[in-house]
């Protein structure tokens with residue numbers, strides 16, 4: 001049977017924490033998308049900003065199976081300067097031939113998460129379903145667990161989940 005995956009990119013650990021919570025709730029394999037070149041330090045910060053502002057295609061390392069061979073996929077990434085983090089955007093652009101069930105979660109400090117989820121739709125040519133935005137604070141305090149449980153419940157029970165739904169099902173929070 002085709003494998004279901006949670007694929008995440010995380011620079012400072014917040015999205016990783018949420019991905020591990022979701023993966024464990026779903027019982028799905030969790031795979032990390034990594035930077036080809038470290039983004040540590042002030043130079044790393046600057047590269048995050050420039051890569052996103054300029055919409056650059058960036059290098060990444062991915063050791064998981066090609067999405068074409070997978071069952072359902074959830075992608076998770078942080079928001080950088082109100083856009084989807086460049087490594088995940090670049091990865092999705094390369095995997096746009098995947099037509100299976102796709103869901104997405106963006107993690108942010110305060111704003112830009114909804115646009116980031118729209119960028120998943122742009123890269124893949126269809127909206128992820130369900131799609132959810134989490135606040136960093138909700139993840140670090142553990143408050144996000146309830147939202148992740150609900151997300152998992154939709155994925156496992158909603159027959160439309162992951163299909164090309166007419167529009168994304170946006171789940172919390174209300175963006176400032």
Ligand SMILES: Cc1cc2nc3c(=O)[nH]c(=O)nc-3n(C[C@H](O)[C@H](O)[C@H](O)COP(=O)(O)O)c2cc1C
Pocket residue numbers: 009010011012013014015016045048049077078079080081082083107108109110111112113136
């Ligand atoms: C360069 C950079 C730009 C960011 N821009 C935004 C932003 O526009 N909106 C926002 O809410 N958070 C922004 N953040 C905060 C991250 O989205 C937030 O800290 C997230 O939890 C980081 O996830 P991670 O720990 O998985 O890397 C930015 C962080 C960085 C490093």
